[in-house]
Amino acid sequence: MDGVLLLTVLVLLYIFAIGYLGYRGYRGTKTATDYLIAGREIHPFVMAMSYGAAFISTSAIVGFGGASAMFGLGILWLPFLNIFVGIFIAFIFIGSRTRAMGRRLDVHTFPEFLGARFQSRFLQVFAALIILFFMPLYAGVVLMGATKFIEVRLNIDYETALLFFSALVAVYVIMGGLKGVMYADAMQGIIMLAGMGILLFLTFSQLGGVVTAQERLTELAPQATAIFGEKGHQGWTAMPRFGSEFWWILVSSITLGVGIGVLAQPQLAVRYMTVKSTRELNRAGVAGGIFILIVTGGAYLVGSLSNVYFFDDPDVAKISFQAANKDLEQIIPLFITRYMPPWLGDVFFVTLMAAAMSTACSQFHAMGSAVGRDLFGASRTASSGRTIGITRIGIIITFLASVGLAYGLPVMFAGTGTAIVARGTAIFFGLCAAAFLPMYIGGLYTRAITKAGAIAGAVTGFGVSAFWLLFIHAKEANALQLCNFIFGRSPLTGTARTGFILWAEVDPIVVALPLAILVTVAVSMMTKDVASDHVARCFGDATPRAAAAAGSGSAPVARV
């Protein structure tokens, strides 16, 4: 009963604090734009926590943490990319230019940015449709990650837990959670940092310290090779065998998809535009680098080390994968419930709520604005009331789709040992990278990328990714069954190998992104843009025509 009381108090405190900060924001004092209008700067710590809370979700903690329990610490290449690419490169090399160009073009969403940069209504709609159709998968696995924890923690069935948490997210969103209140977002980040920091400390200390804990994990290698040896596992503190099934999953799907895809995440890219200057991005990197290290690095270390706890427990005496009945998303919740003090379980419950809420809000913000601004409001002449109505319908539909996926995916992949949450996240990140990254980075750094090149590259990136998911990549091709229906076998390449390349396990990003880059560059070399004054305006050239255009206040978006 005491446990229930503590949990209730913590959850109520959390809801009260978020509600209070949200109310303060609603009163018009604490959003990013309020700071900008007043000519003041957001504290870099607040900006970094807010960005980190939107970036890192229950997907990273429960989903990738569970995947780490299976694949081992080779997954640490992902937090390295999360920090180096997702914070350092993103803030210093991408964020600064996005902010400057976004302001010059007066754009407010990621699709609008792409459309305005290349003067293409097609690109704006294309990007909005990708967000609308595929972001529900990402939002769905974020809901799933939180639901799995509630299921284990409160010992209720998954469906009830999903209903409970979805209702909570819906109430939060309806109460104004989409309005990006900086202090509310930052508080979610601080809760995540504290919760994961405590969990990491206790996990190591109960095993006798960092090196001792990792040595004990190394000693468990025979258990890993006995079960997963054929797939390439060589122990939890070693990389899988080069070219094996596990190596391809770990390196291409889990590490590259999310590690690189973060640069082209619509819900994160817009945040660069809300800061006052490059100085804020420089400063925010300090807190951002530490946040990602503790939260994601911590989740993956805890995930792998859970094997020692489960195996050394005489009542279990199995590795995590078996202890959780092949349900990877159950591993972190089970581990915390079984081996951590009850109060930490309650604290972590709130940690995961914060992780899920902050990311879900940024996702529904991106999906809502994709409908309201990019699909129906881009003309800026549409009536405000009509746009709001359409946006609301769009958010409701994408919300229901996300909940539907959070319900259906565990059923579809039950008992297969699939890292559903990690895969769902990686698919969306990879798709964004292949479709958006070449034109986004190219558009920021060079004038040589033409509208035709950008469109050709985006369509190639998306098309190749979709083809690969439907016909080549085994997990999705087998689940979706289209390949089997058409060709009578799935995946198309079977178990074929070319050297070290195991085609059925090669992630779409490995093929789609290089091809998209190639096509973007090749088509750009064969075509040329005529609106040189527009390009000059994008890059802030002080020509009379560019200056005049910049003064007009809105970005001309041509139709193709």
Add this chain to the structure above:
Amino acid sequence: MLGLADGWVAAAYILCLLSSLLCVVYGILNWNKGDEPVSDADRQWAKEEDKLEEEL
């Protein structure tokens, strides 16, 4: 190294720490660099952004 069996895993482990350190050092060294005054265009952008937030 660090109780890990594989140099590749140890490399990832150390690179995580080093990349975090890079963010911290870069941020501190450039703490006061890159400041720009808020222009009218920035304020106009912020007002439009506020309108979008309200509509959402």
